[in-house]
Amino acid sequence: MPKDSGIGASSKRREDVRFLTGAGNYTDDINVYGQAHVYFLRSDIAHGRITKVDTSAAEGMPGVVKVFTGKDFEGVGGMPCGWEVTDKHGAPMQEPPHPILAQGKVRHVGDPIAAVVADSLEQARDAAEAIDLDIEELPAVMNMKAAAQDGATLVHDDLKNNICYDWQLGETDDAKVNEVFANAAHVTTLDLVNNRLVANPMEPRVAVGEYARATEDYTLYTTSQNPHVIRLLMCAFVLGLPEHKVRVVAPDVGGGFGTKIFHYAEEAFCTFAAKACNRPVKWTSSRSEAFMSDAHGRDHVSKIELALDADNNFVGLRTNTYANLGAYLSTFSSSVPTWLHGTLMAGNYKTPVIQVNVKAMFTNTVPVDAYRGAGRPEATYQLERVVDKAARELGVDPIALRRQNFVTQFPYDTPVALTYDTGDYNGTMDKLEAAADLTGFAARRSASEANGKLRGLGINCYIEACGIAPSNIVGMLGARAGLYDAATVRVNATGSISVMVGAHSHGQGHETAFPQVVADMIGIDESMVEIVHGDTSKIPFGMGTYGSRSLAVCGSAMVKATEKVIDKAKKIAAHLLEASEADIELKDGQFSVAGTDKSVAWGDVTLTAYVPHNYPLEVEPGLEETAFYDPANFTFPAGAYACEVEVDPETGQVSIEAFTAADDFGNIVNPMIVDGQVHGGIGQGIGQALLENCAYDENGQLLSASFMDYAMPRADDVPFYGVDHSSQTPCTHNPLGVKGCGEAGAIGSPPAVVNAVLDALNSGGKAVDHIDMPVSPSRVWAAMNG
């Protein structure tokens, strides 16, 4: 029986009422008395030396408050990178400065050169056009392999080359890896591109900076997934402000997908300028600006080789990847192609020898950082494509080949630094085979063929590492932050509860799911519990929401804090019931003495905590507890996906006819929300696989700079999904046994789509073994006719 409240219930998302009725309060809805507006003058060339920025004419324009250039920020820090990667020779990564406004050079189209603050945005824009600018154009560094060569034009003149780091994970002995491949019965090799994406959340980024002269307090309202991280980075590394004098608020945020994790120059600018101008300063990104200033995602070029023995066991895996970091290091960019990517190359398989090589490159493009899945989609795509290609080359069933090589014993130490705590890959595959009705595929293919279409079936597996991770481990790996989270459970006198959480909900449904957990633990109605998030002045120091971590990490902190609350409440109840604390039981919101009919209600206990007349003297009044939770390990959601496509052989058009996801997320708090997260993730994965392509020309001009050329997935591009979450191996090391579900769909779906298209083409006699994403009609047609 499905539950109707608490853990396991598909409680309706309470926040949707305000979102769907236009009552949300987004950052752009915030207008502060006296605010001025900033317009950023951005470079329209990819790479050049700034030889003149004359703002004198602009400063005299109507409404102009102040014009800023790079010179105004020479005394403050640049945008920091939160993860120091050590290269394979033991050297730290090359870490060039990232100024708030360009100093000396521009390094990508969209790089901000000057900022005009004026009474209105139009006046600021008028004045920006009056800035006299000379830029000596330099050759744009665009091709990663060429950029890695000696003598290549340098993106950063002070670095020794364009390689941020040359990193390796897994087997360090090249000779051993070579030997595995030399002795293999079969080797499958694949060159592939993981296409650059633009996240494009529905809400573009916004920042409003405010400074109170009387108290010297700053407030920054911003579209962020993690306000405390923004405050820490901005105070400690960029502007040098005392943290206690700065409040960062991330109110309703209209989608993040990773791109709103990072600390951006515009946030620091608005905070800085609010004091410099003695006026609040607001910036609202246009969609065009978002394309050239939001961190992009993916952009890997890889070669992957899989070695198999005569029995089709995987015996070795080697990858060589060029990862594009863009012109500057965005906040967590360095971790994505390394610790979030290389560590996942084992996938669901017990391959004994794995070597991952990654060269991370600076180019004259927008910085690249985490985007839904962050490194794990790139790993999964490579691995699941090469496994599929191997199955085709060997003439074996792709599911059987996968099953044969699955990890089946847990815990499992991979050759690439992770320990999978639990999983049941065969069980999950069983669920997929049933849910996707794979036995009926042959009949569906015949029906498609009768209509002149080619039908293909694509299968893949994925594993991801979420709930990142023990702070002591990530610290050794180079993280410059802890990765715990925190929650404060504040019980009010009348028994209602506010939970202040470090996680931030920007579409995920925390406002519904988190209260389900607390209400379930106490046995009260969900409506008595509300979470507070997104305001550093209200919440404990938590790390925010990304990497499918919120419930696994912050939710665990919330459970711990709620346990503390219950323990204390039991002491009060014991006093009221004149019983021993050890005999007190809490069920359905009633404290009772075991084996008696004596009980006291939750609300009577909470009232007593705040009106402590009849109260245990040794217990402090009040009922409020905080817990910080640092996970013992990652969590490892895993799954198996099936995609069925039809290909129009005349045009190359691909249509997705069916998509089925079988995921193992461990325990599930709200099945409806989890389904929705998977739906959204698959939609974005299908977008990457079929449609989305952030493309530059050789001069560094962004070709897909608007929705006219950047194809977002629309409702009619995707099918109704089948999802099955009944395969559940609970996480072994967090109190809820949850694993995280936010990114799975985006990780698992691209290879399923591409595998399906290739299966369709091969079924039609076209021996095509790879097409790079997006698998657009023109690319499919070219592959069929090439």
Added chain:
Amino acid sequence: MYNFEFEKPSTIADAVAALGSEDAQALGGGQTLIPTLKQRLAAPSSLVSLSSIAEMQGVCVEDDGSVAIGGATTHAAVAADAAGSYPALAALAGQIGDPAVRNRGTIGGSIANNDPAACYPAGALGSGATIVTNTRQIAADDFFQGMFTTALDEGEIITSVRFPVPQAASYQKFLQPASRFALVGVYLARFADGVRVAVTGASEDGVFRWSEAEQALSKEFREDALMDLNINPANMIADLHGSKNYRAHLVKVMTKRAVQATI
């Protein structure tokens, strides 16, 4: 956008007068012009809205059986009101953009803009329509003169477009995946005296007639008549969404599908 004056005349004569001032710009539904202004890529001194001119609104059937559509008629109005009199054209209008675009964008605006991937130029050229302006009547064959280029003079207004109604017609549009303009669109119209085939989205010269296909289909109206014909890819558009060869191939496929749809 930059500041501009705004005028909303209620007669064609007043609109023509208003467009006589320097750097004045006619505004139809604004589906191209307004985004252009927002990006500060144009700076007209005044915008003259044509949307309140009653005599430029609506769809009617003329005495000779042709369908006349007022220049300021929205795509949504054409999709609804021409469905009985010229169904293929109504279907074309119903596939333009999205509902917001269709309820603002106008036939006159689309044809005057002559975007190389727009749908209406193919419908007008394929139908052999007559573009009626405040001063003259221009055959579609003379009107469309290349990407974003038409026979219109400065300040000249498309007051209506007159479509002869073919025995059968079909518009086959292959979507550019991002903009959902036509990557290639083929409008085929079969008249008693022959077949017209107009192609949008494909050529660097804008909308064009595929005369070899017209001749072949006029002789023998069946799919196989196209078998040995091919479009020269040299003048085709190449971009992120398709190569020259792909577009040339699609012209043929879409033409075949238009034949299938009208046979």
